[in-house]
Amino acid sequence: MRIGFTLEKIIFLAAIALLTGCGKEDIKVYQIPKEPTVAKPHQQSQEQWKVIGDVPENWEEKGPSGMRVAQYVVKGKDNSQGEVAVMPMVGLRANKNEILAIWKGQLGQDVVEKSERVKIGEDEGELFDLSSQQPTSPELSQRILVAMLIKDNVNWFFRISGTSNLIEQSKPDFIKYLNSIKIISTSQPQREAITKPNTNANIPSSNSKSDFKVNEQIRMVGVIASAGSYTMFFKMTGQNSAVDRHKDELNLLNHSGFKNVAG
Amino acid sequence: MWLDKLINALTSIRLTVLCLALAIVLVFLGTLAQVDKGIFIVQKEFFQSIIVISDLRILNHKVPIIFPGGYLIGLILIINLIAAHFKRFGFHLQKIGLLLTHFGILVLLVGQILIDHLHIESSIRLVEGESKNYSESYTKCELAFVKISGADFDIVVSIPESYLYKGNVIRHPQMPYEIRINEYYENSQIERLSGQSNERGAATLGIGASLRVIPLPPITTTDRRNAPSAIIELIGNNVPKGTWLVSFFLDDGQTFNVGNEQWQMFLRPERYYKPYYITLLDFTHEKYPGTDIPKNFSSRVKLTNPQTKEEREVLIYMNNPLRYGGETYYQGSFDPGDDRVSILQVVKNPAWTTPYIACALVGFGMALHFILKLSAFVKEQKKR
Known part of the structure; x- marks a missing residue:
């Protein structure tokens, strides 16, 4: 049985190795194909608006997606690419600074903020110019222009983002686009039944x-x-x-x- | 020699009986613990562990438990069984039935360890017309950092939930920054801060600046899952300075730049990507007339594999799953609130045959052992 005992020892040592080999999961890295930008079916049914405006020639329409009712790819002269997105948000309770913090976070550190009034269609909104000072080169540093408008209880955000160079070139076109905008509702807004004032206020009308x-x-x-x-x-x-x-x-x-x- | 003594102990029948008794007690303790901890935690702590270091709630008192775990008991049984064959049973033709039976038990034990490590169960939720090339875990979450590249592909760095605990600093060669976990909430709810409130947000950057996190006790039932949140900070050159809130509730990734690289971060159910797409063409959900009891539900899906140029339609319904790429797609569930939504259960289990093989071996071995013993008995009777 000598051979048997040798095998037993091997099994025993292998079991010890197996016991000590149980570790925690590893960080995984993998490549995935870019997700298509087509709208999800359940989002299409919730679409309520269409935004029309004078779209410059170098803007390529991408179609609505997610929260965005319109989006475009902006192509710069130096082959750089930027993005324009139009997003309506209903019932938003965050204040202006909280909303701007979202985009500031994207730009990184040392963000400079400027603001000015801007005409959005027939209304007046506010245009924020956020630019990152890091890195210092205008070909690499990022900049975002966001126009905000509150209309009929809907917060509208019109955003263009890209490299500082591209945004500098595209700013006049973006303002022209904002000036020409028309917002069309594609669904009938649901209205609450107007009830007569009731001083007792004890029955849900x-x-x-x-x-x-x-x-x-x-x-x-x-x-x-x-x-x-x-x-x-x-x-x-x-x-x-x-x-x-x-x-x-x-x-x-x-x-x-x-x-x-x-x- | 101490090793020989240890081997003698490991091959003894007393150890077999002790292991089986411990296994019975372990199942009993696990069943009690399941009431408070839920099945997934108990599986991990009690059965998929070497040593159980946990607690039980008995009459509203927490009783600490230190007990041999399922893997330890299983491994000792495996060693005991194999070693016993070399030392006690030997290898004789007359004992071939016994050998087969024991081999079947070994296949069952080893198979269970393989299933624990290789078995992945996930789900795909599809709205009619929607395509997906990934399924999502029922229980596990991942902190995913996606590097947006200009090419057709993005790079995903997926950090398992086990790395998410307060104070941990995570680094990986693919990420030009480190991640520090400032807070981690295993289960949580998030709320938007009121515009007029002076309360500071959960984080200083991103959407978290306008949200608050409410920690919740972990879920212990199987019909619900935890919704984790975390406050994290990026450390490195050219990274945004401040804290971010990542949460199971935030579907859209938060974008940030590191130099000229663009990244997105998500805390989401762990994803399992596949080299093919499943598109839901049509979902049929029939109920018994006048009731909400499901009678029959089926999903007509399109399978598209760009690598093999395969494109075909398949009907998945109860007891008629789709088997493809080593995975099985069952008609799992539906969304009671949206009749266009089908939920497919995706099971990947390369070791699924081991229990069947084990049972067949045990059954065949026992029958063979019985026949051989019977024939020997009959021969002996004839001699007399």
Whole structure:
């Protein structure tokens, strides 16, 4: 049995090696094909606006995608490429500085900010000029122009981004584009039923229910209820399955009474 | 010699009985722990570990537990079984049935370790008309940094969740910067700060400047998953100075520049990319009339593989999965809120045959052992 014992020893030592070889997962690196810029079907159905304007010749239309109702690739004289994006946001509660922080973060450190008034279609908005001082070369440093407009409770953002050189060349075209813009609503806006003022304010006179997918797992169901001269917002947020189990409970609001306890 | 003594102990039948008894206790403890910790954590802590260092809640008291883990018990059983054959059973033709049975048990034990390491279960959520070339993990998340290149490809650096803990500094040759994890929330909710609020955002850069993070206790049930968030900081030359919030709730990546390189960051379910695309053409979801009980659901998908120039339509429905590229696509679920959405379950398990082979070997070995013993008994009876 001598050979057997030798084998046993090998197995034993191999098992020890196996026990000590259990490590944690590694960081992985891989290449992926660029994701197509076509809009996702569930986003197309939510599109409500079309933006028309004088588009310069060197802007190539890419079509709507995600939150963007219009986007273009801007081609510079030095073969550099930039991007124009038009994004409407409904019910945004962040203030101007918080929104600008998003784009400042993209530019890196030492960002210089300037602002001026600008005509956007028939309205007046504000144009912010954000430029990065790092790196110092204008061929490499990045710059963003963002025009902001609040119209009909919708925050509109018109953004052009690219190298400092490209944005310097494209700024006149971008302002011309902003001046010529027309925003067309492609769907009928939903309007809340206007109710007569009710001093008792104890019966919900109308409500509308919205169902949003925050992402693939998370969902938000909201009810906007009008009671007399008051508008109330009820929100249910959580995992898809949990919200689905409980969303019908929001219908109980139809049978609830609201009392003005503030006197 | 100490090694010989150890080998004697390892080949003893007492050790076999002890291991089996410990395995029974481990299953019992794991079952109790599952109530509070959930099945995925228990699988990892109790069964896919060498030593269990955990706790149990008994009558509202936390009781610490230190116990041999599933892998340790399994490995000792494997060593015990193999060594016993060399020392005690030997290799005789009369014992071929026994040998086959034990070999079947070995295949089962080794197969389970292989399944633990090679088995990947994920899902693809598709809206009608949508194409995807990746599936997403049910439980694991990744902190992904994507380098946007001018070519047709982007480079992804995927950092597993196990690296995300407070104070950890992550570096990788592909990234021209380091990442410091300032805070990590295993499960969380995020909220937008009110415009009038003086409260500072969770981070100083990106969308996190206008959001707050609410830590939540980890999920222990199987029908929900954790939604992690983290506050991170980039360290290096030419990187934006400040903190970023990355969260499971933020679908869109946050973009930043490092010199003339453009990067995006995401905290998202771990993705498994494939060299082919699955497009959902049509999803049919039938219910029993007058009820919400699903009767039948099927997905008509298009499989497109640019490498092999393959393009074909497949109908996936209950008990009729698509098997392709070493993976099986089952009709997994649907979205009760959107009848255009199909959720396919994707299972990759290269070791899926091992339990079948093991059972066949054990069954055949036992039958053979019985027949050989019976024939020997009959022969002996005849002699008498």
